[in-house]
Amino acid sequence: MKTWIKVLTIAVAATVLIVGGSYAYFQYFTRTRLLVSTTTSLWETGLLNATEQAFEAKYWIDLGFIPVGTGQAIQQAQGGNVDALLVHSPSNETQFLQGGDGSCRKIIAYNFFTIVGPASDPAGINGSTTTDALKKIVDYGRSNNTRAWVSRGDGSGTHTKEKTLWAKASYSYTQISQESWYASAGSGMSATLNMANEFGAYTLSDIGTYLKLAKDHTISLVQYLAETKDLLNVYSVMAVNQTRHPSVNFSNAITFIKYLISDDCQQLIDNYGKDEYGESLFHSAVQLLKQNSTSQIVQWIKDYAFINGTECPPEYRDPRYPELYS
Amino acid sequence: MNILDGLLKALQLIFSGDPRIVEITLRSLFVSGSATLIAALWGIPIAMFLGRSNFRGKFLVKTIFTSLIGIPTVALGFFLFMIFSRENGPLGFLGLLYTPTAIIIGEAILVAPIVVSLATSAIEAVDPDVASLAKTLGASESQATFAVLREALDGIFLAGIASFNRAIGELGVAVFVGGFIAHVTELLTTGIKLEIDSNNIDVAMALAIILLVMVFGINLALNLVQRRKK
Amino acid sequence: MTPIAELKNVTKAFDDKTVLEDINLKINQGEVLALLGPNGSGKTTLLKILAFIEKPTKGEVCFDGKKVVNRNFEQLRLESTMVFQKTILFSASVYDNVAYGLRIRRTSENEICEEISRALKLVRLEGFEKRQAKKLSSGEQQRVALARALVLNTKLLLLDEPTANLDPKNASIVEEAIAAANRELKTTIVIATHNMFQAKNLPNRIVLMNNGRANEVGTPAEIFGKLSKTLASFAAVENTYRGTAKMTKEGTTSIDIGNGVQVIATAPNTGEVSIFVSPEDIILSKNRLESSARNVFKGSIIGIQDLGSVVKLRIDVGKPFTVQITKGSFHDMRITLNSEVYLAFKASSVQII
Known part of the structure; x- marks a missing residue:
């Protein structure tokens, strides 16, 4: 009996030591941690890595990104498991704010989705409008009984956008997603692009990830449609609501948001990838919206990503930080 | 990028001692090593009990542990995510989600059945009279227990190696409770997944090579030690 | 003389099976005591109680003048050691x-080294230190086990059937080492055996055990003198039979041990006798052998007991006989339960007691 007690004591002691020790080490002997769940497209282009380095050089905060689809990012935030989130799905964001889990939304950047496909363009979508292009792809897929379209299928922002586009082209997503020419990848953007490349199929991609893969010669897909209003892609950041989720690191989340909208970071976003890809992967949005110019792009952003005519309705702002919206 | 290019770049990364790769490798070793250690500290006494006693339902308990060996990592990861989830999870108040500690706990739970099952078999294979022998040569109760363990050492070693391999190679738990946060919870397996997602084939390949070499190397080293002992 | 160990009304039961019942026994300093009895008579359990591996269910044990209690149980274990029947290494x-x-016992490594070479010499395994114990022959293994006990130089040495599984050469080395330990180191020795010869030659006193009871205690002469009368209750000892002897024309003795089995012996005797045939002396064959053996019986295998390097077989020839053969022969002869075999032993191998 004595032996068992001894053994048990050792097991408990060692477990407490390892668990407690590693926890203490990672929790207290390092900087305060700020957890941000983020959409995969931002992560996969490497932009967030660059942002993280610049941010950590400036603040004594350990920034950690969890790259998941927008859908999962919102779930994590709803559970109070992360402190902030970076996403690109205005409709989901609106729901999230209205659900009371988020606050302090700021639009930080935009770019465009693009429809890419094989160089031979078997469906002949080159030069079409988005709606026409989708119709041609459906016809091509149905008549040739071949894989014509690969979808993210993971509840991400890109996936949400795709559903919107199908609806706009008067297709029922539930119906076409069952058809044999339609493949649902259920994974990140790179994996989806690789799959489309293998199948010789079309897909909807954010421009950043597409350019990165095309430049690495991983894929031979060609970009057919870009920079139209219905392909607009807007990224925003939100803090998780502190009143609803008291355990979150709210003040650091605000620091992070302030950093993202700072001129330094906006410039970083603007310039990211310019040298490597010959064009910017992302465009800064803060100055543009602040100046409230009448340019077409500002109007598109307002139409697409504003909630009740503003990037963040007053009830979801934090009165302690008015500077976010000045 | 073709395989050869990727391989060359991967080897370059490894041999140049790329700090990120070193960091991920060390963290992986630490996390799976700790998990194996905890699992062994709990599992071996349980195995000792199962291997040396007879009670009603022992067969059932052993069967449960044996079937738990095959527990899908994704299911366990998801289950632990629910438990550690900060607000709804029963252990959420500990704030363990997305920390290496959570992965250690998860992997320890994952591999404990391996330790228990393999070590139980090893201990059962030891002559039941070894404890009596040790005692009659003067051993106290705990020294006799230790003598039995030493006779089962080969099997217990195997249990340890198998556990470590499972821990270092699993993805489900690491993804769900670790969240593959760069510089915090990124491990070899999650690193491979992430780098493939980001289309950094060379880094993914470097991590995969390290993972394979490590698993192979550790097994080889332990087997050599075992053989020399013979 | 003060007893080194004393058992008072000791009873031991496992679950509801009583294996020792009301044992009262004094073991004197420096003596060799034999526990003689058939398998299952409680010898091993009695040794384990004296070795402080088992605790009695009822009764009291005193060791070296001290009463054995829970507190000093593990301490006293250091003063008494046991060599098991089955060799465990x-x-x-x-x-x-x-x-x-x-x-x-936290002996210094230098001293350990010296003690070990002394002990190995005693069992004639000089220079075997570096060999892997489990790779030795079974006889050598049992000698290692004996050396491992002898080296401790305990006050009490307990041996459970130390030669039962050994060939004659190894058995004699073991018996010599035991005798030397008693003679030179004054170690008190308790041997459990069902071998009549060992019981007759080695010990100072014999305890007759049957069904968990110590029936009789005495010198070998006293015990063997009485044995023929008490043998009825003692017949479970291997190859011990009771029968009626009569002289034959050739000058040998023929003993009718019942069920039509006639055993021929050389020693002259008549009337009610007990006889014993050592299991090692019986030759087993698949066919009837042409030989000088006067006793040849046909029978079938009714029991097989694997003892490592040797195998014990029970053979029914009208009366059950126990035969010991090596593992090698066992495999060569392809013996299974109910195999038909022949037993042969010389008339001179039959001991009349």
Whole structure:
């Protein structure tokens, strides 16, 4: 009996030591941690890595990104498991704010989705409008009984956008997603692009990830449609609501948001990838919206990503930080 | 990028001692090593009990542990995510989600059945009279227990190696409770997944090579030690 | 003389099976005591109580003048050691096997080294230190086990059937080592045996055991003198039979042990006698052998007991006989339960007691 007690004591002691020790080490002997769940497209282009380095050089905060689809990012935030989130799905964001889990939304950047496909363009979508292009792809897929379209299928922002586009082209997503020419990848953007490349199929991609893969010669897909209003892609950041989720690191989340909208970071976003890809992967949005110019792009952003005519309705702002919206 | 290019770049990364790769490798070793250690500290006494006693339902308990060996990592990861989830999870108040500690706990739970099952078999294979022998040569109760363990050492070693391999190679738990946060919870397996997602084939390949070499190397080293002992 | 160990009304039961019942026994300092009895008579359990591996269910044990209680149980264990019937070795070298008990006693490594070479010499295994114990022959293994006990130089040495599984050569080495330990180190020795000869030659006193009781205690002469009368209750000892002897024309003795089995012996005797045939002296064959053996019986195998290097067989020839053969012969002869075999032994191998 004595032996068992001894053994048990050792097991408990060692477990407490390892668990407690590693926890203490990672929790207290390092900087305060700020957890941000983020959409995969931002992560996969490497932009967030660059942002993280610049941010950590400036603040004594350990920034950690969890790259998941927008859908999962919102779930994590709803559970109070992360402190902030970076996403690109205005409709989901609106729901999230209205659900009371988020606050302090700021639009930080935009770019465009693009429809890419094989160089031979078997469906002949080159030069079409988005709606026409989708119709041609459906016809091509149905008549040739071949894989014509690969979808993210993971509840991400890109996936949400795709559903919107199908609806706009008067297709029922539930119906076409069952058809044999339609493949649902259920994974990140790179994996989806690789799959489309293998199948010789079309897909909807954010421009950043597409350019990165095309430049690495991983894929031979060609970009057919870009920079139209219905392909607009807007990224925003939100803090998780502190009143609803008291355990979150709210003040650091605000620091992070302030950093993202700072001129330094906006410039970083603007310039990211310019040298490597010959064009910017992302465009800064803060100055543009602040100046409230009448340019077409500002109007598109307002139409697409504003909630009740503003990037963040007053009830979801934090009165302690008015500077976010000045 | 073709395989050869990727391989060359991967080897370059490894041999140049790329700090990120070193960091991920060390963290992986630490996390799976700790998990194996905890699992062994709990599992071996349980195995000792199962291997040396007879009670009603022992067969059932052993069967449960044996079937738990095959527990899908994704299911366990998801289950632990629910438990550690900060607000709804029963252990959420500990704030363990997305920390290496959570992965250690998860992997320890994952591999404990391996330790228990393999070590139980090893201990059962030891002559039941070894404890009596040790005692009659003067051993106290705990020294006799230790003598039995030493006779089962080969099997217990195997249990340890198998556990470590499972821990270092699993993805489900690491993804769900670790969240593959760069510089915090990124491990070899999650690193491979992430780098493939980001289309950094060379880094993914470097991590995969390290993972394979490590698993192979550790097994080889332990087997050599075992053989020399013979 | 003060007894080294004393059992008072000791009873031991496992679950509801009583294996020892009301044992009263004094073991004198420096003596060799034999526990003689059939398998299952409680000898091993009695030894384990004296070795402080088992605790009695009822009754009291005194050791070296001290009453044995829970508190000093593990301490007293250091003063008494036991060699099991089945050879058990640690998976380690001969040296590490023999060193185990000394290391528990925190003996210095220099001293351990000396003690080990002395003990190995006693069992004639000089120079075997570095060999892997489990790779030795079974006879050598049992000698390692004996050396491992002898090296401790305990006040009490307990031996459970030390030669039962050994060939004659190894058995005699073991018996000599036991005798030397008693003679030179004054170690008190208790041997459990069902071998009549061992019981007759080695010990100072014999305890007759049957069904968990110590029936009689006495010198070998006293016990063997009485044995023929009490043998009815003692018939379970291997190859011991009771029968009526009569002289034959050739000058041999023919003993009718019942069920039509006639055993021929050389020693002249008549009337009610007990006889014993050592299991090692019986030759087993698949066919009837042309030989000088006067006793040849046909029978079938009714029991097989694997003892490592040797196999014990029970053969029914009208009366059950126990025969001991090596594992090698056992495999060569392809013996299974109910196999038909022949037993042969010389008339001179039959001991009339």
